[in-house]
Amino acid sequence: MKRSVTLGLAAVLASSGMTLLGAPSASAASCTVAAAGDIAGSDDYRAGAAATADLILGEDPEMVLALGDLAYDKGTVSEFKNYYHPTWGQFQSKTEAVPGNHEARSGDAGITSELGASAVENRGVDVCGWRVILVNQYNDIDEAAAFITADAKAHSDVPTAVVWHQPRFSSGSEHGSTASTQPMWAAATAAGARIVLGGHDHDYERFAPMNASGEASASGTREFVSGLGGHHLRDFGTEQPNSEVQYTGRPGALFLSLHGDGSYSWSEKTVDGTVRDSGSQSAPSLPAPDSRTARPEAKDLLAEIAAQSAKAPGGSADKTRQIARLHALATTP
Incomplete structure (x- = not known):
């Protein structure tokens, strides 16, 4: 299960110009x-x-x-x-x-x-x-x-x-x-x-x-x-x-x-x-991920996502939207 969640999150991160593997960010849309x-x-x-x-x-x-x-x-x-x-x-x-x-x-x-x-x-x-x-x-x-x-x-x-x-x-x-x-x-x-x-x-x-x-x-x-x-x-x-x-x-x-x-x-x-x-x-603010409802195998990924989001270039146009999607993926039972 953890592998499938990791792959899914990585795919969405890649589509937003972010990656769990440190790939370059996409230009702003x-x-x-x-x-x-x-x-x-x-x-x-x-x-x-x-x-x-x-x-x-x-x-x-x-x-x-x-x-x-x-x-x-x-x-x-x-x-x-x-x-x-x-x-x-x-x-x-x-x-x-x-x-x-x-x-x-x-x-x-x-x-x-x-x-x-x-x-x-x-x-x-x-x-x-x-x-x-x-x-x-x-x-x-x-x-x-x-x-x-x-x-x-x-x-x-x-x-x-x-x-x-x-x-x-x-x-x-x-x-x-x-x-x-x-x-x-x-x-x-x-x-x-x-x-x-x-x-x-x-x-x-x-x-x-x-x-x-x-x-x-x-x-x-x-x-x-x-x-x-x-x-x-x-x-x-x-x-x-x-x-x-x-x-x-x-x-x-x-x-x-x-x-x-x-x-x-x-x-x-x-x-x-x-x-x-x-x-x-400015972009709408997002609620902080609630670790109490997160799937256990996704909690560590949520922490990594948050860290990478903070480091992402300000021009990453999809950052806020994609982090919301990632949060949903990680917290959906």
Whole structure:
């Protein structure tokens, strides 16, 4: 039994760039994702959507997350063809989108014509060592919430971000918080999602990590509202609890640098090149292994794992995630 546990732990350690035999560590797995919604309309797509597209092009992200309301006013096939495609259409091969309320006005005809049927489906995609779960709130919110729960559970060994259009919390003057999305927010926080992304209010806002009730929590989920994609920017109204940063006035996009250990950093940039907000979040802490529940043949390995984890290079992107998996292997009866 000890040999099989040792081999299993060694295999997982090797996959994370660590080894019981002192093999070299793998390089960190991380990349950048761009995110914005509320993008292109007939009266401002040249100054708005075209400018944010140039900004994103210069950053060359691994993935572009289009956060809904991509073409105004009704998300028709012609509106996508005339306003969205000439600007953000260049990112089609690496775009993942969710529909907004304006796409829903045309029965999603435009968004599916431009980005395919999957753009309106609940689905999960992998990027930067993370699982990004995208849901369509306009089909069925409870169904979307159930999908978040199921997909996050099926990928519980990687960090999670969740995307839908109308933010649960928002200080925007036009729409503000959307109480009807609470089932999705509750599902995301229960699943341990690190980030939730939305648009809808045409502004940028960052919230502190929060729990399912919207209370500040160091271990909670951080919400970003990224609605400066280019169309009709709007102001703020009543500031909501736990709102940390608000910005409006110029089109822009949010850039997230995601790391496989669950840490991330963010930068909200406007089309004039100004960074309006930036910061970082460390990887989630893990509970210490409980030797009382560990299989006897694994206790010595747990001690060695802990020692090697402490010595592992800081750039080992999978370190925290893999140690959690190793702990589970060692403590499962």
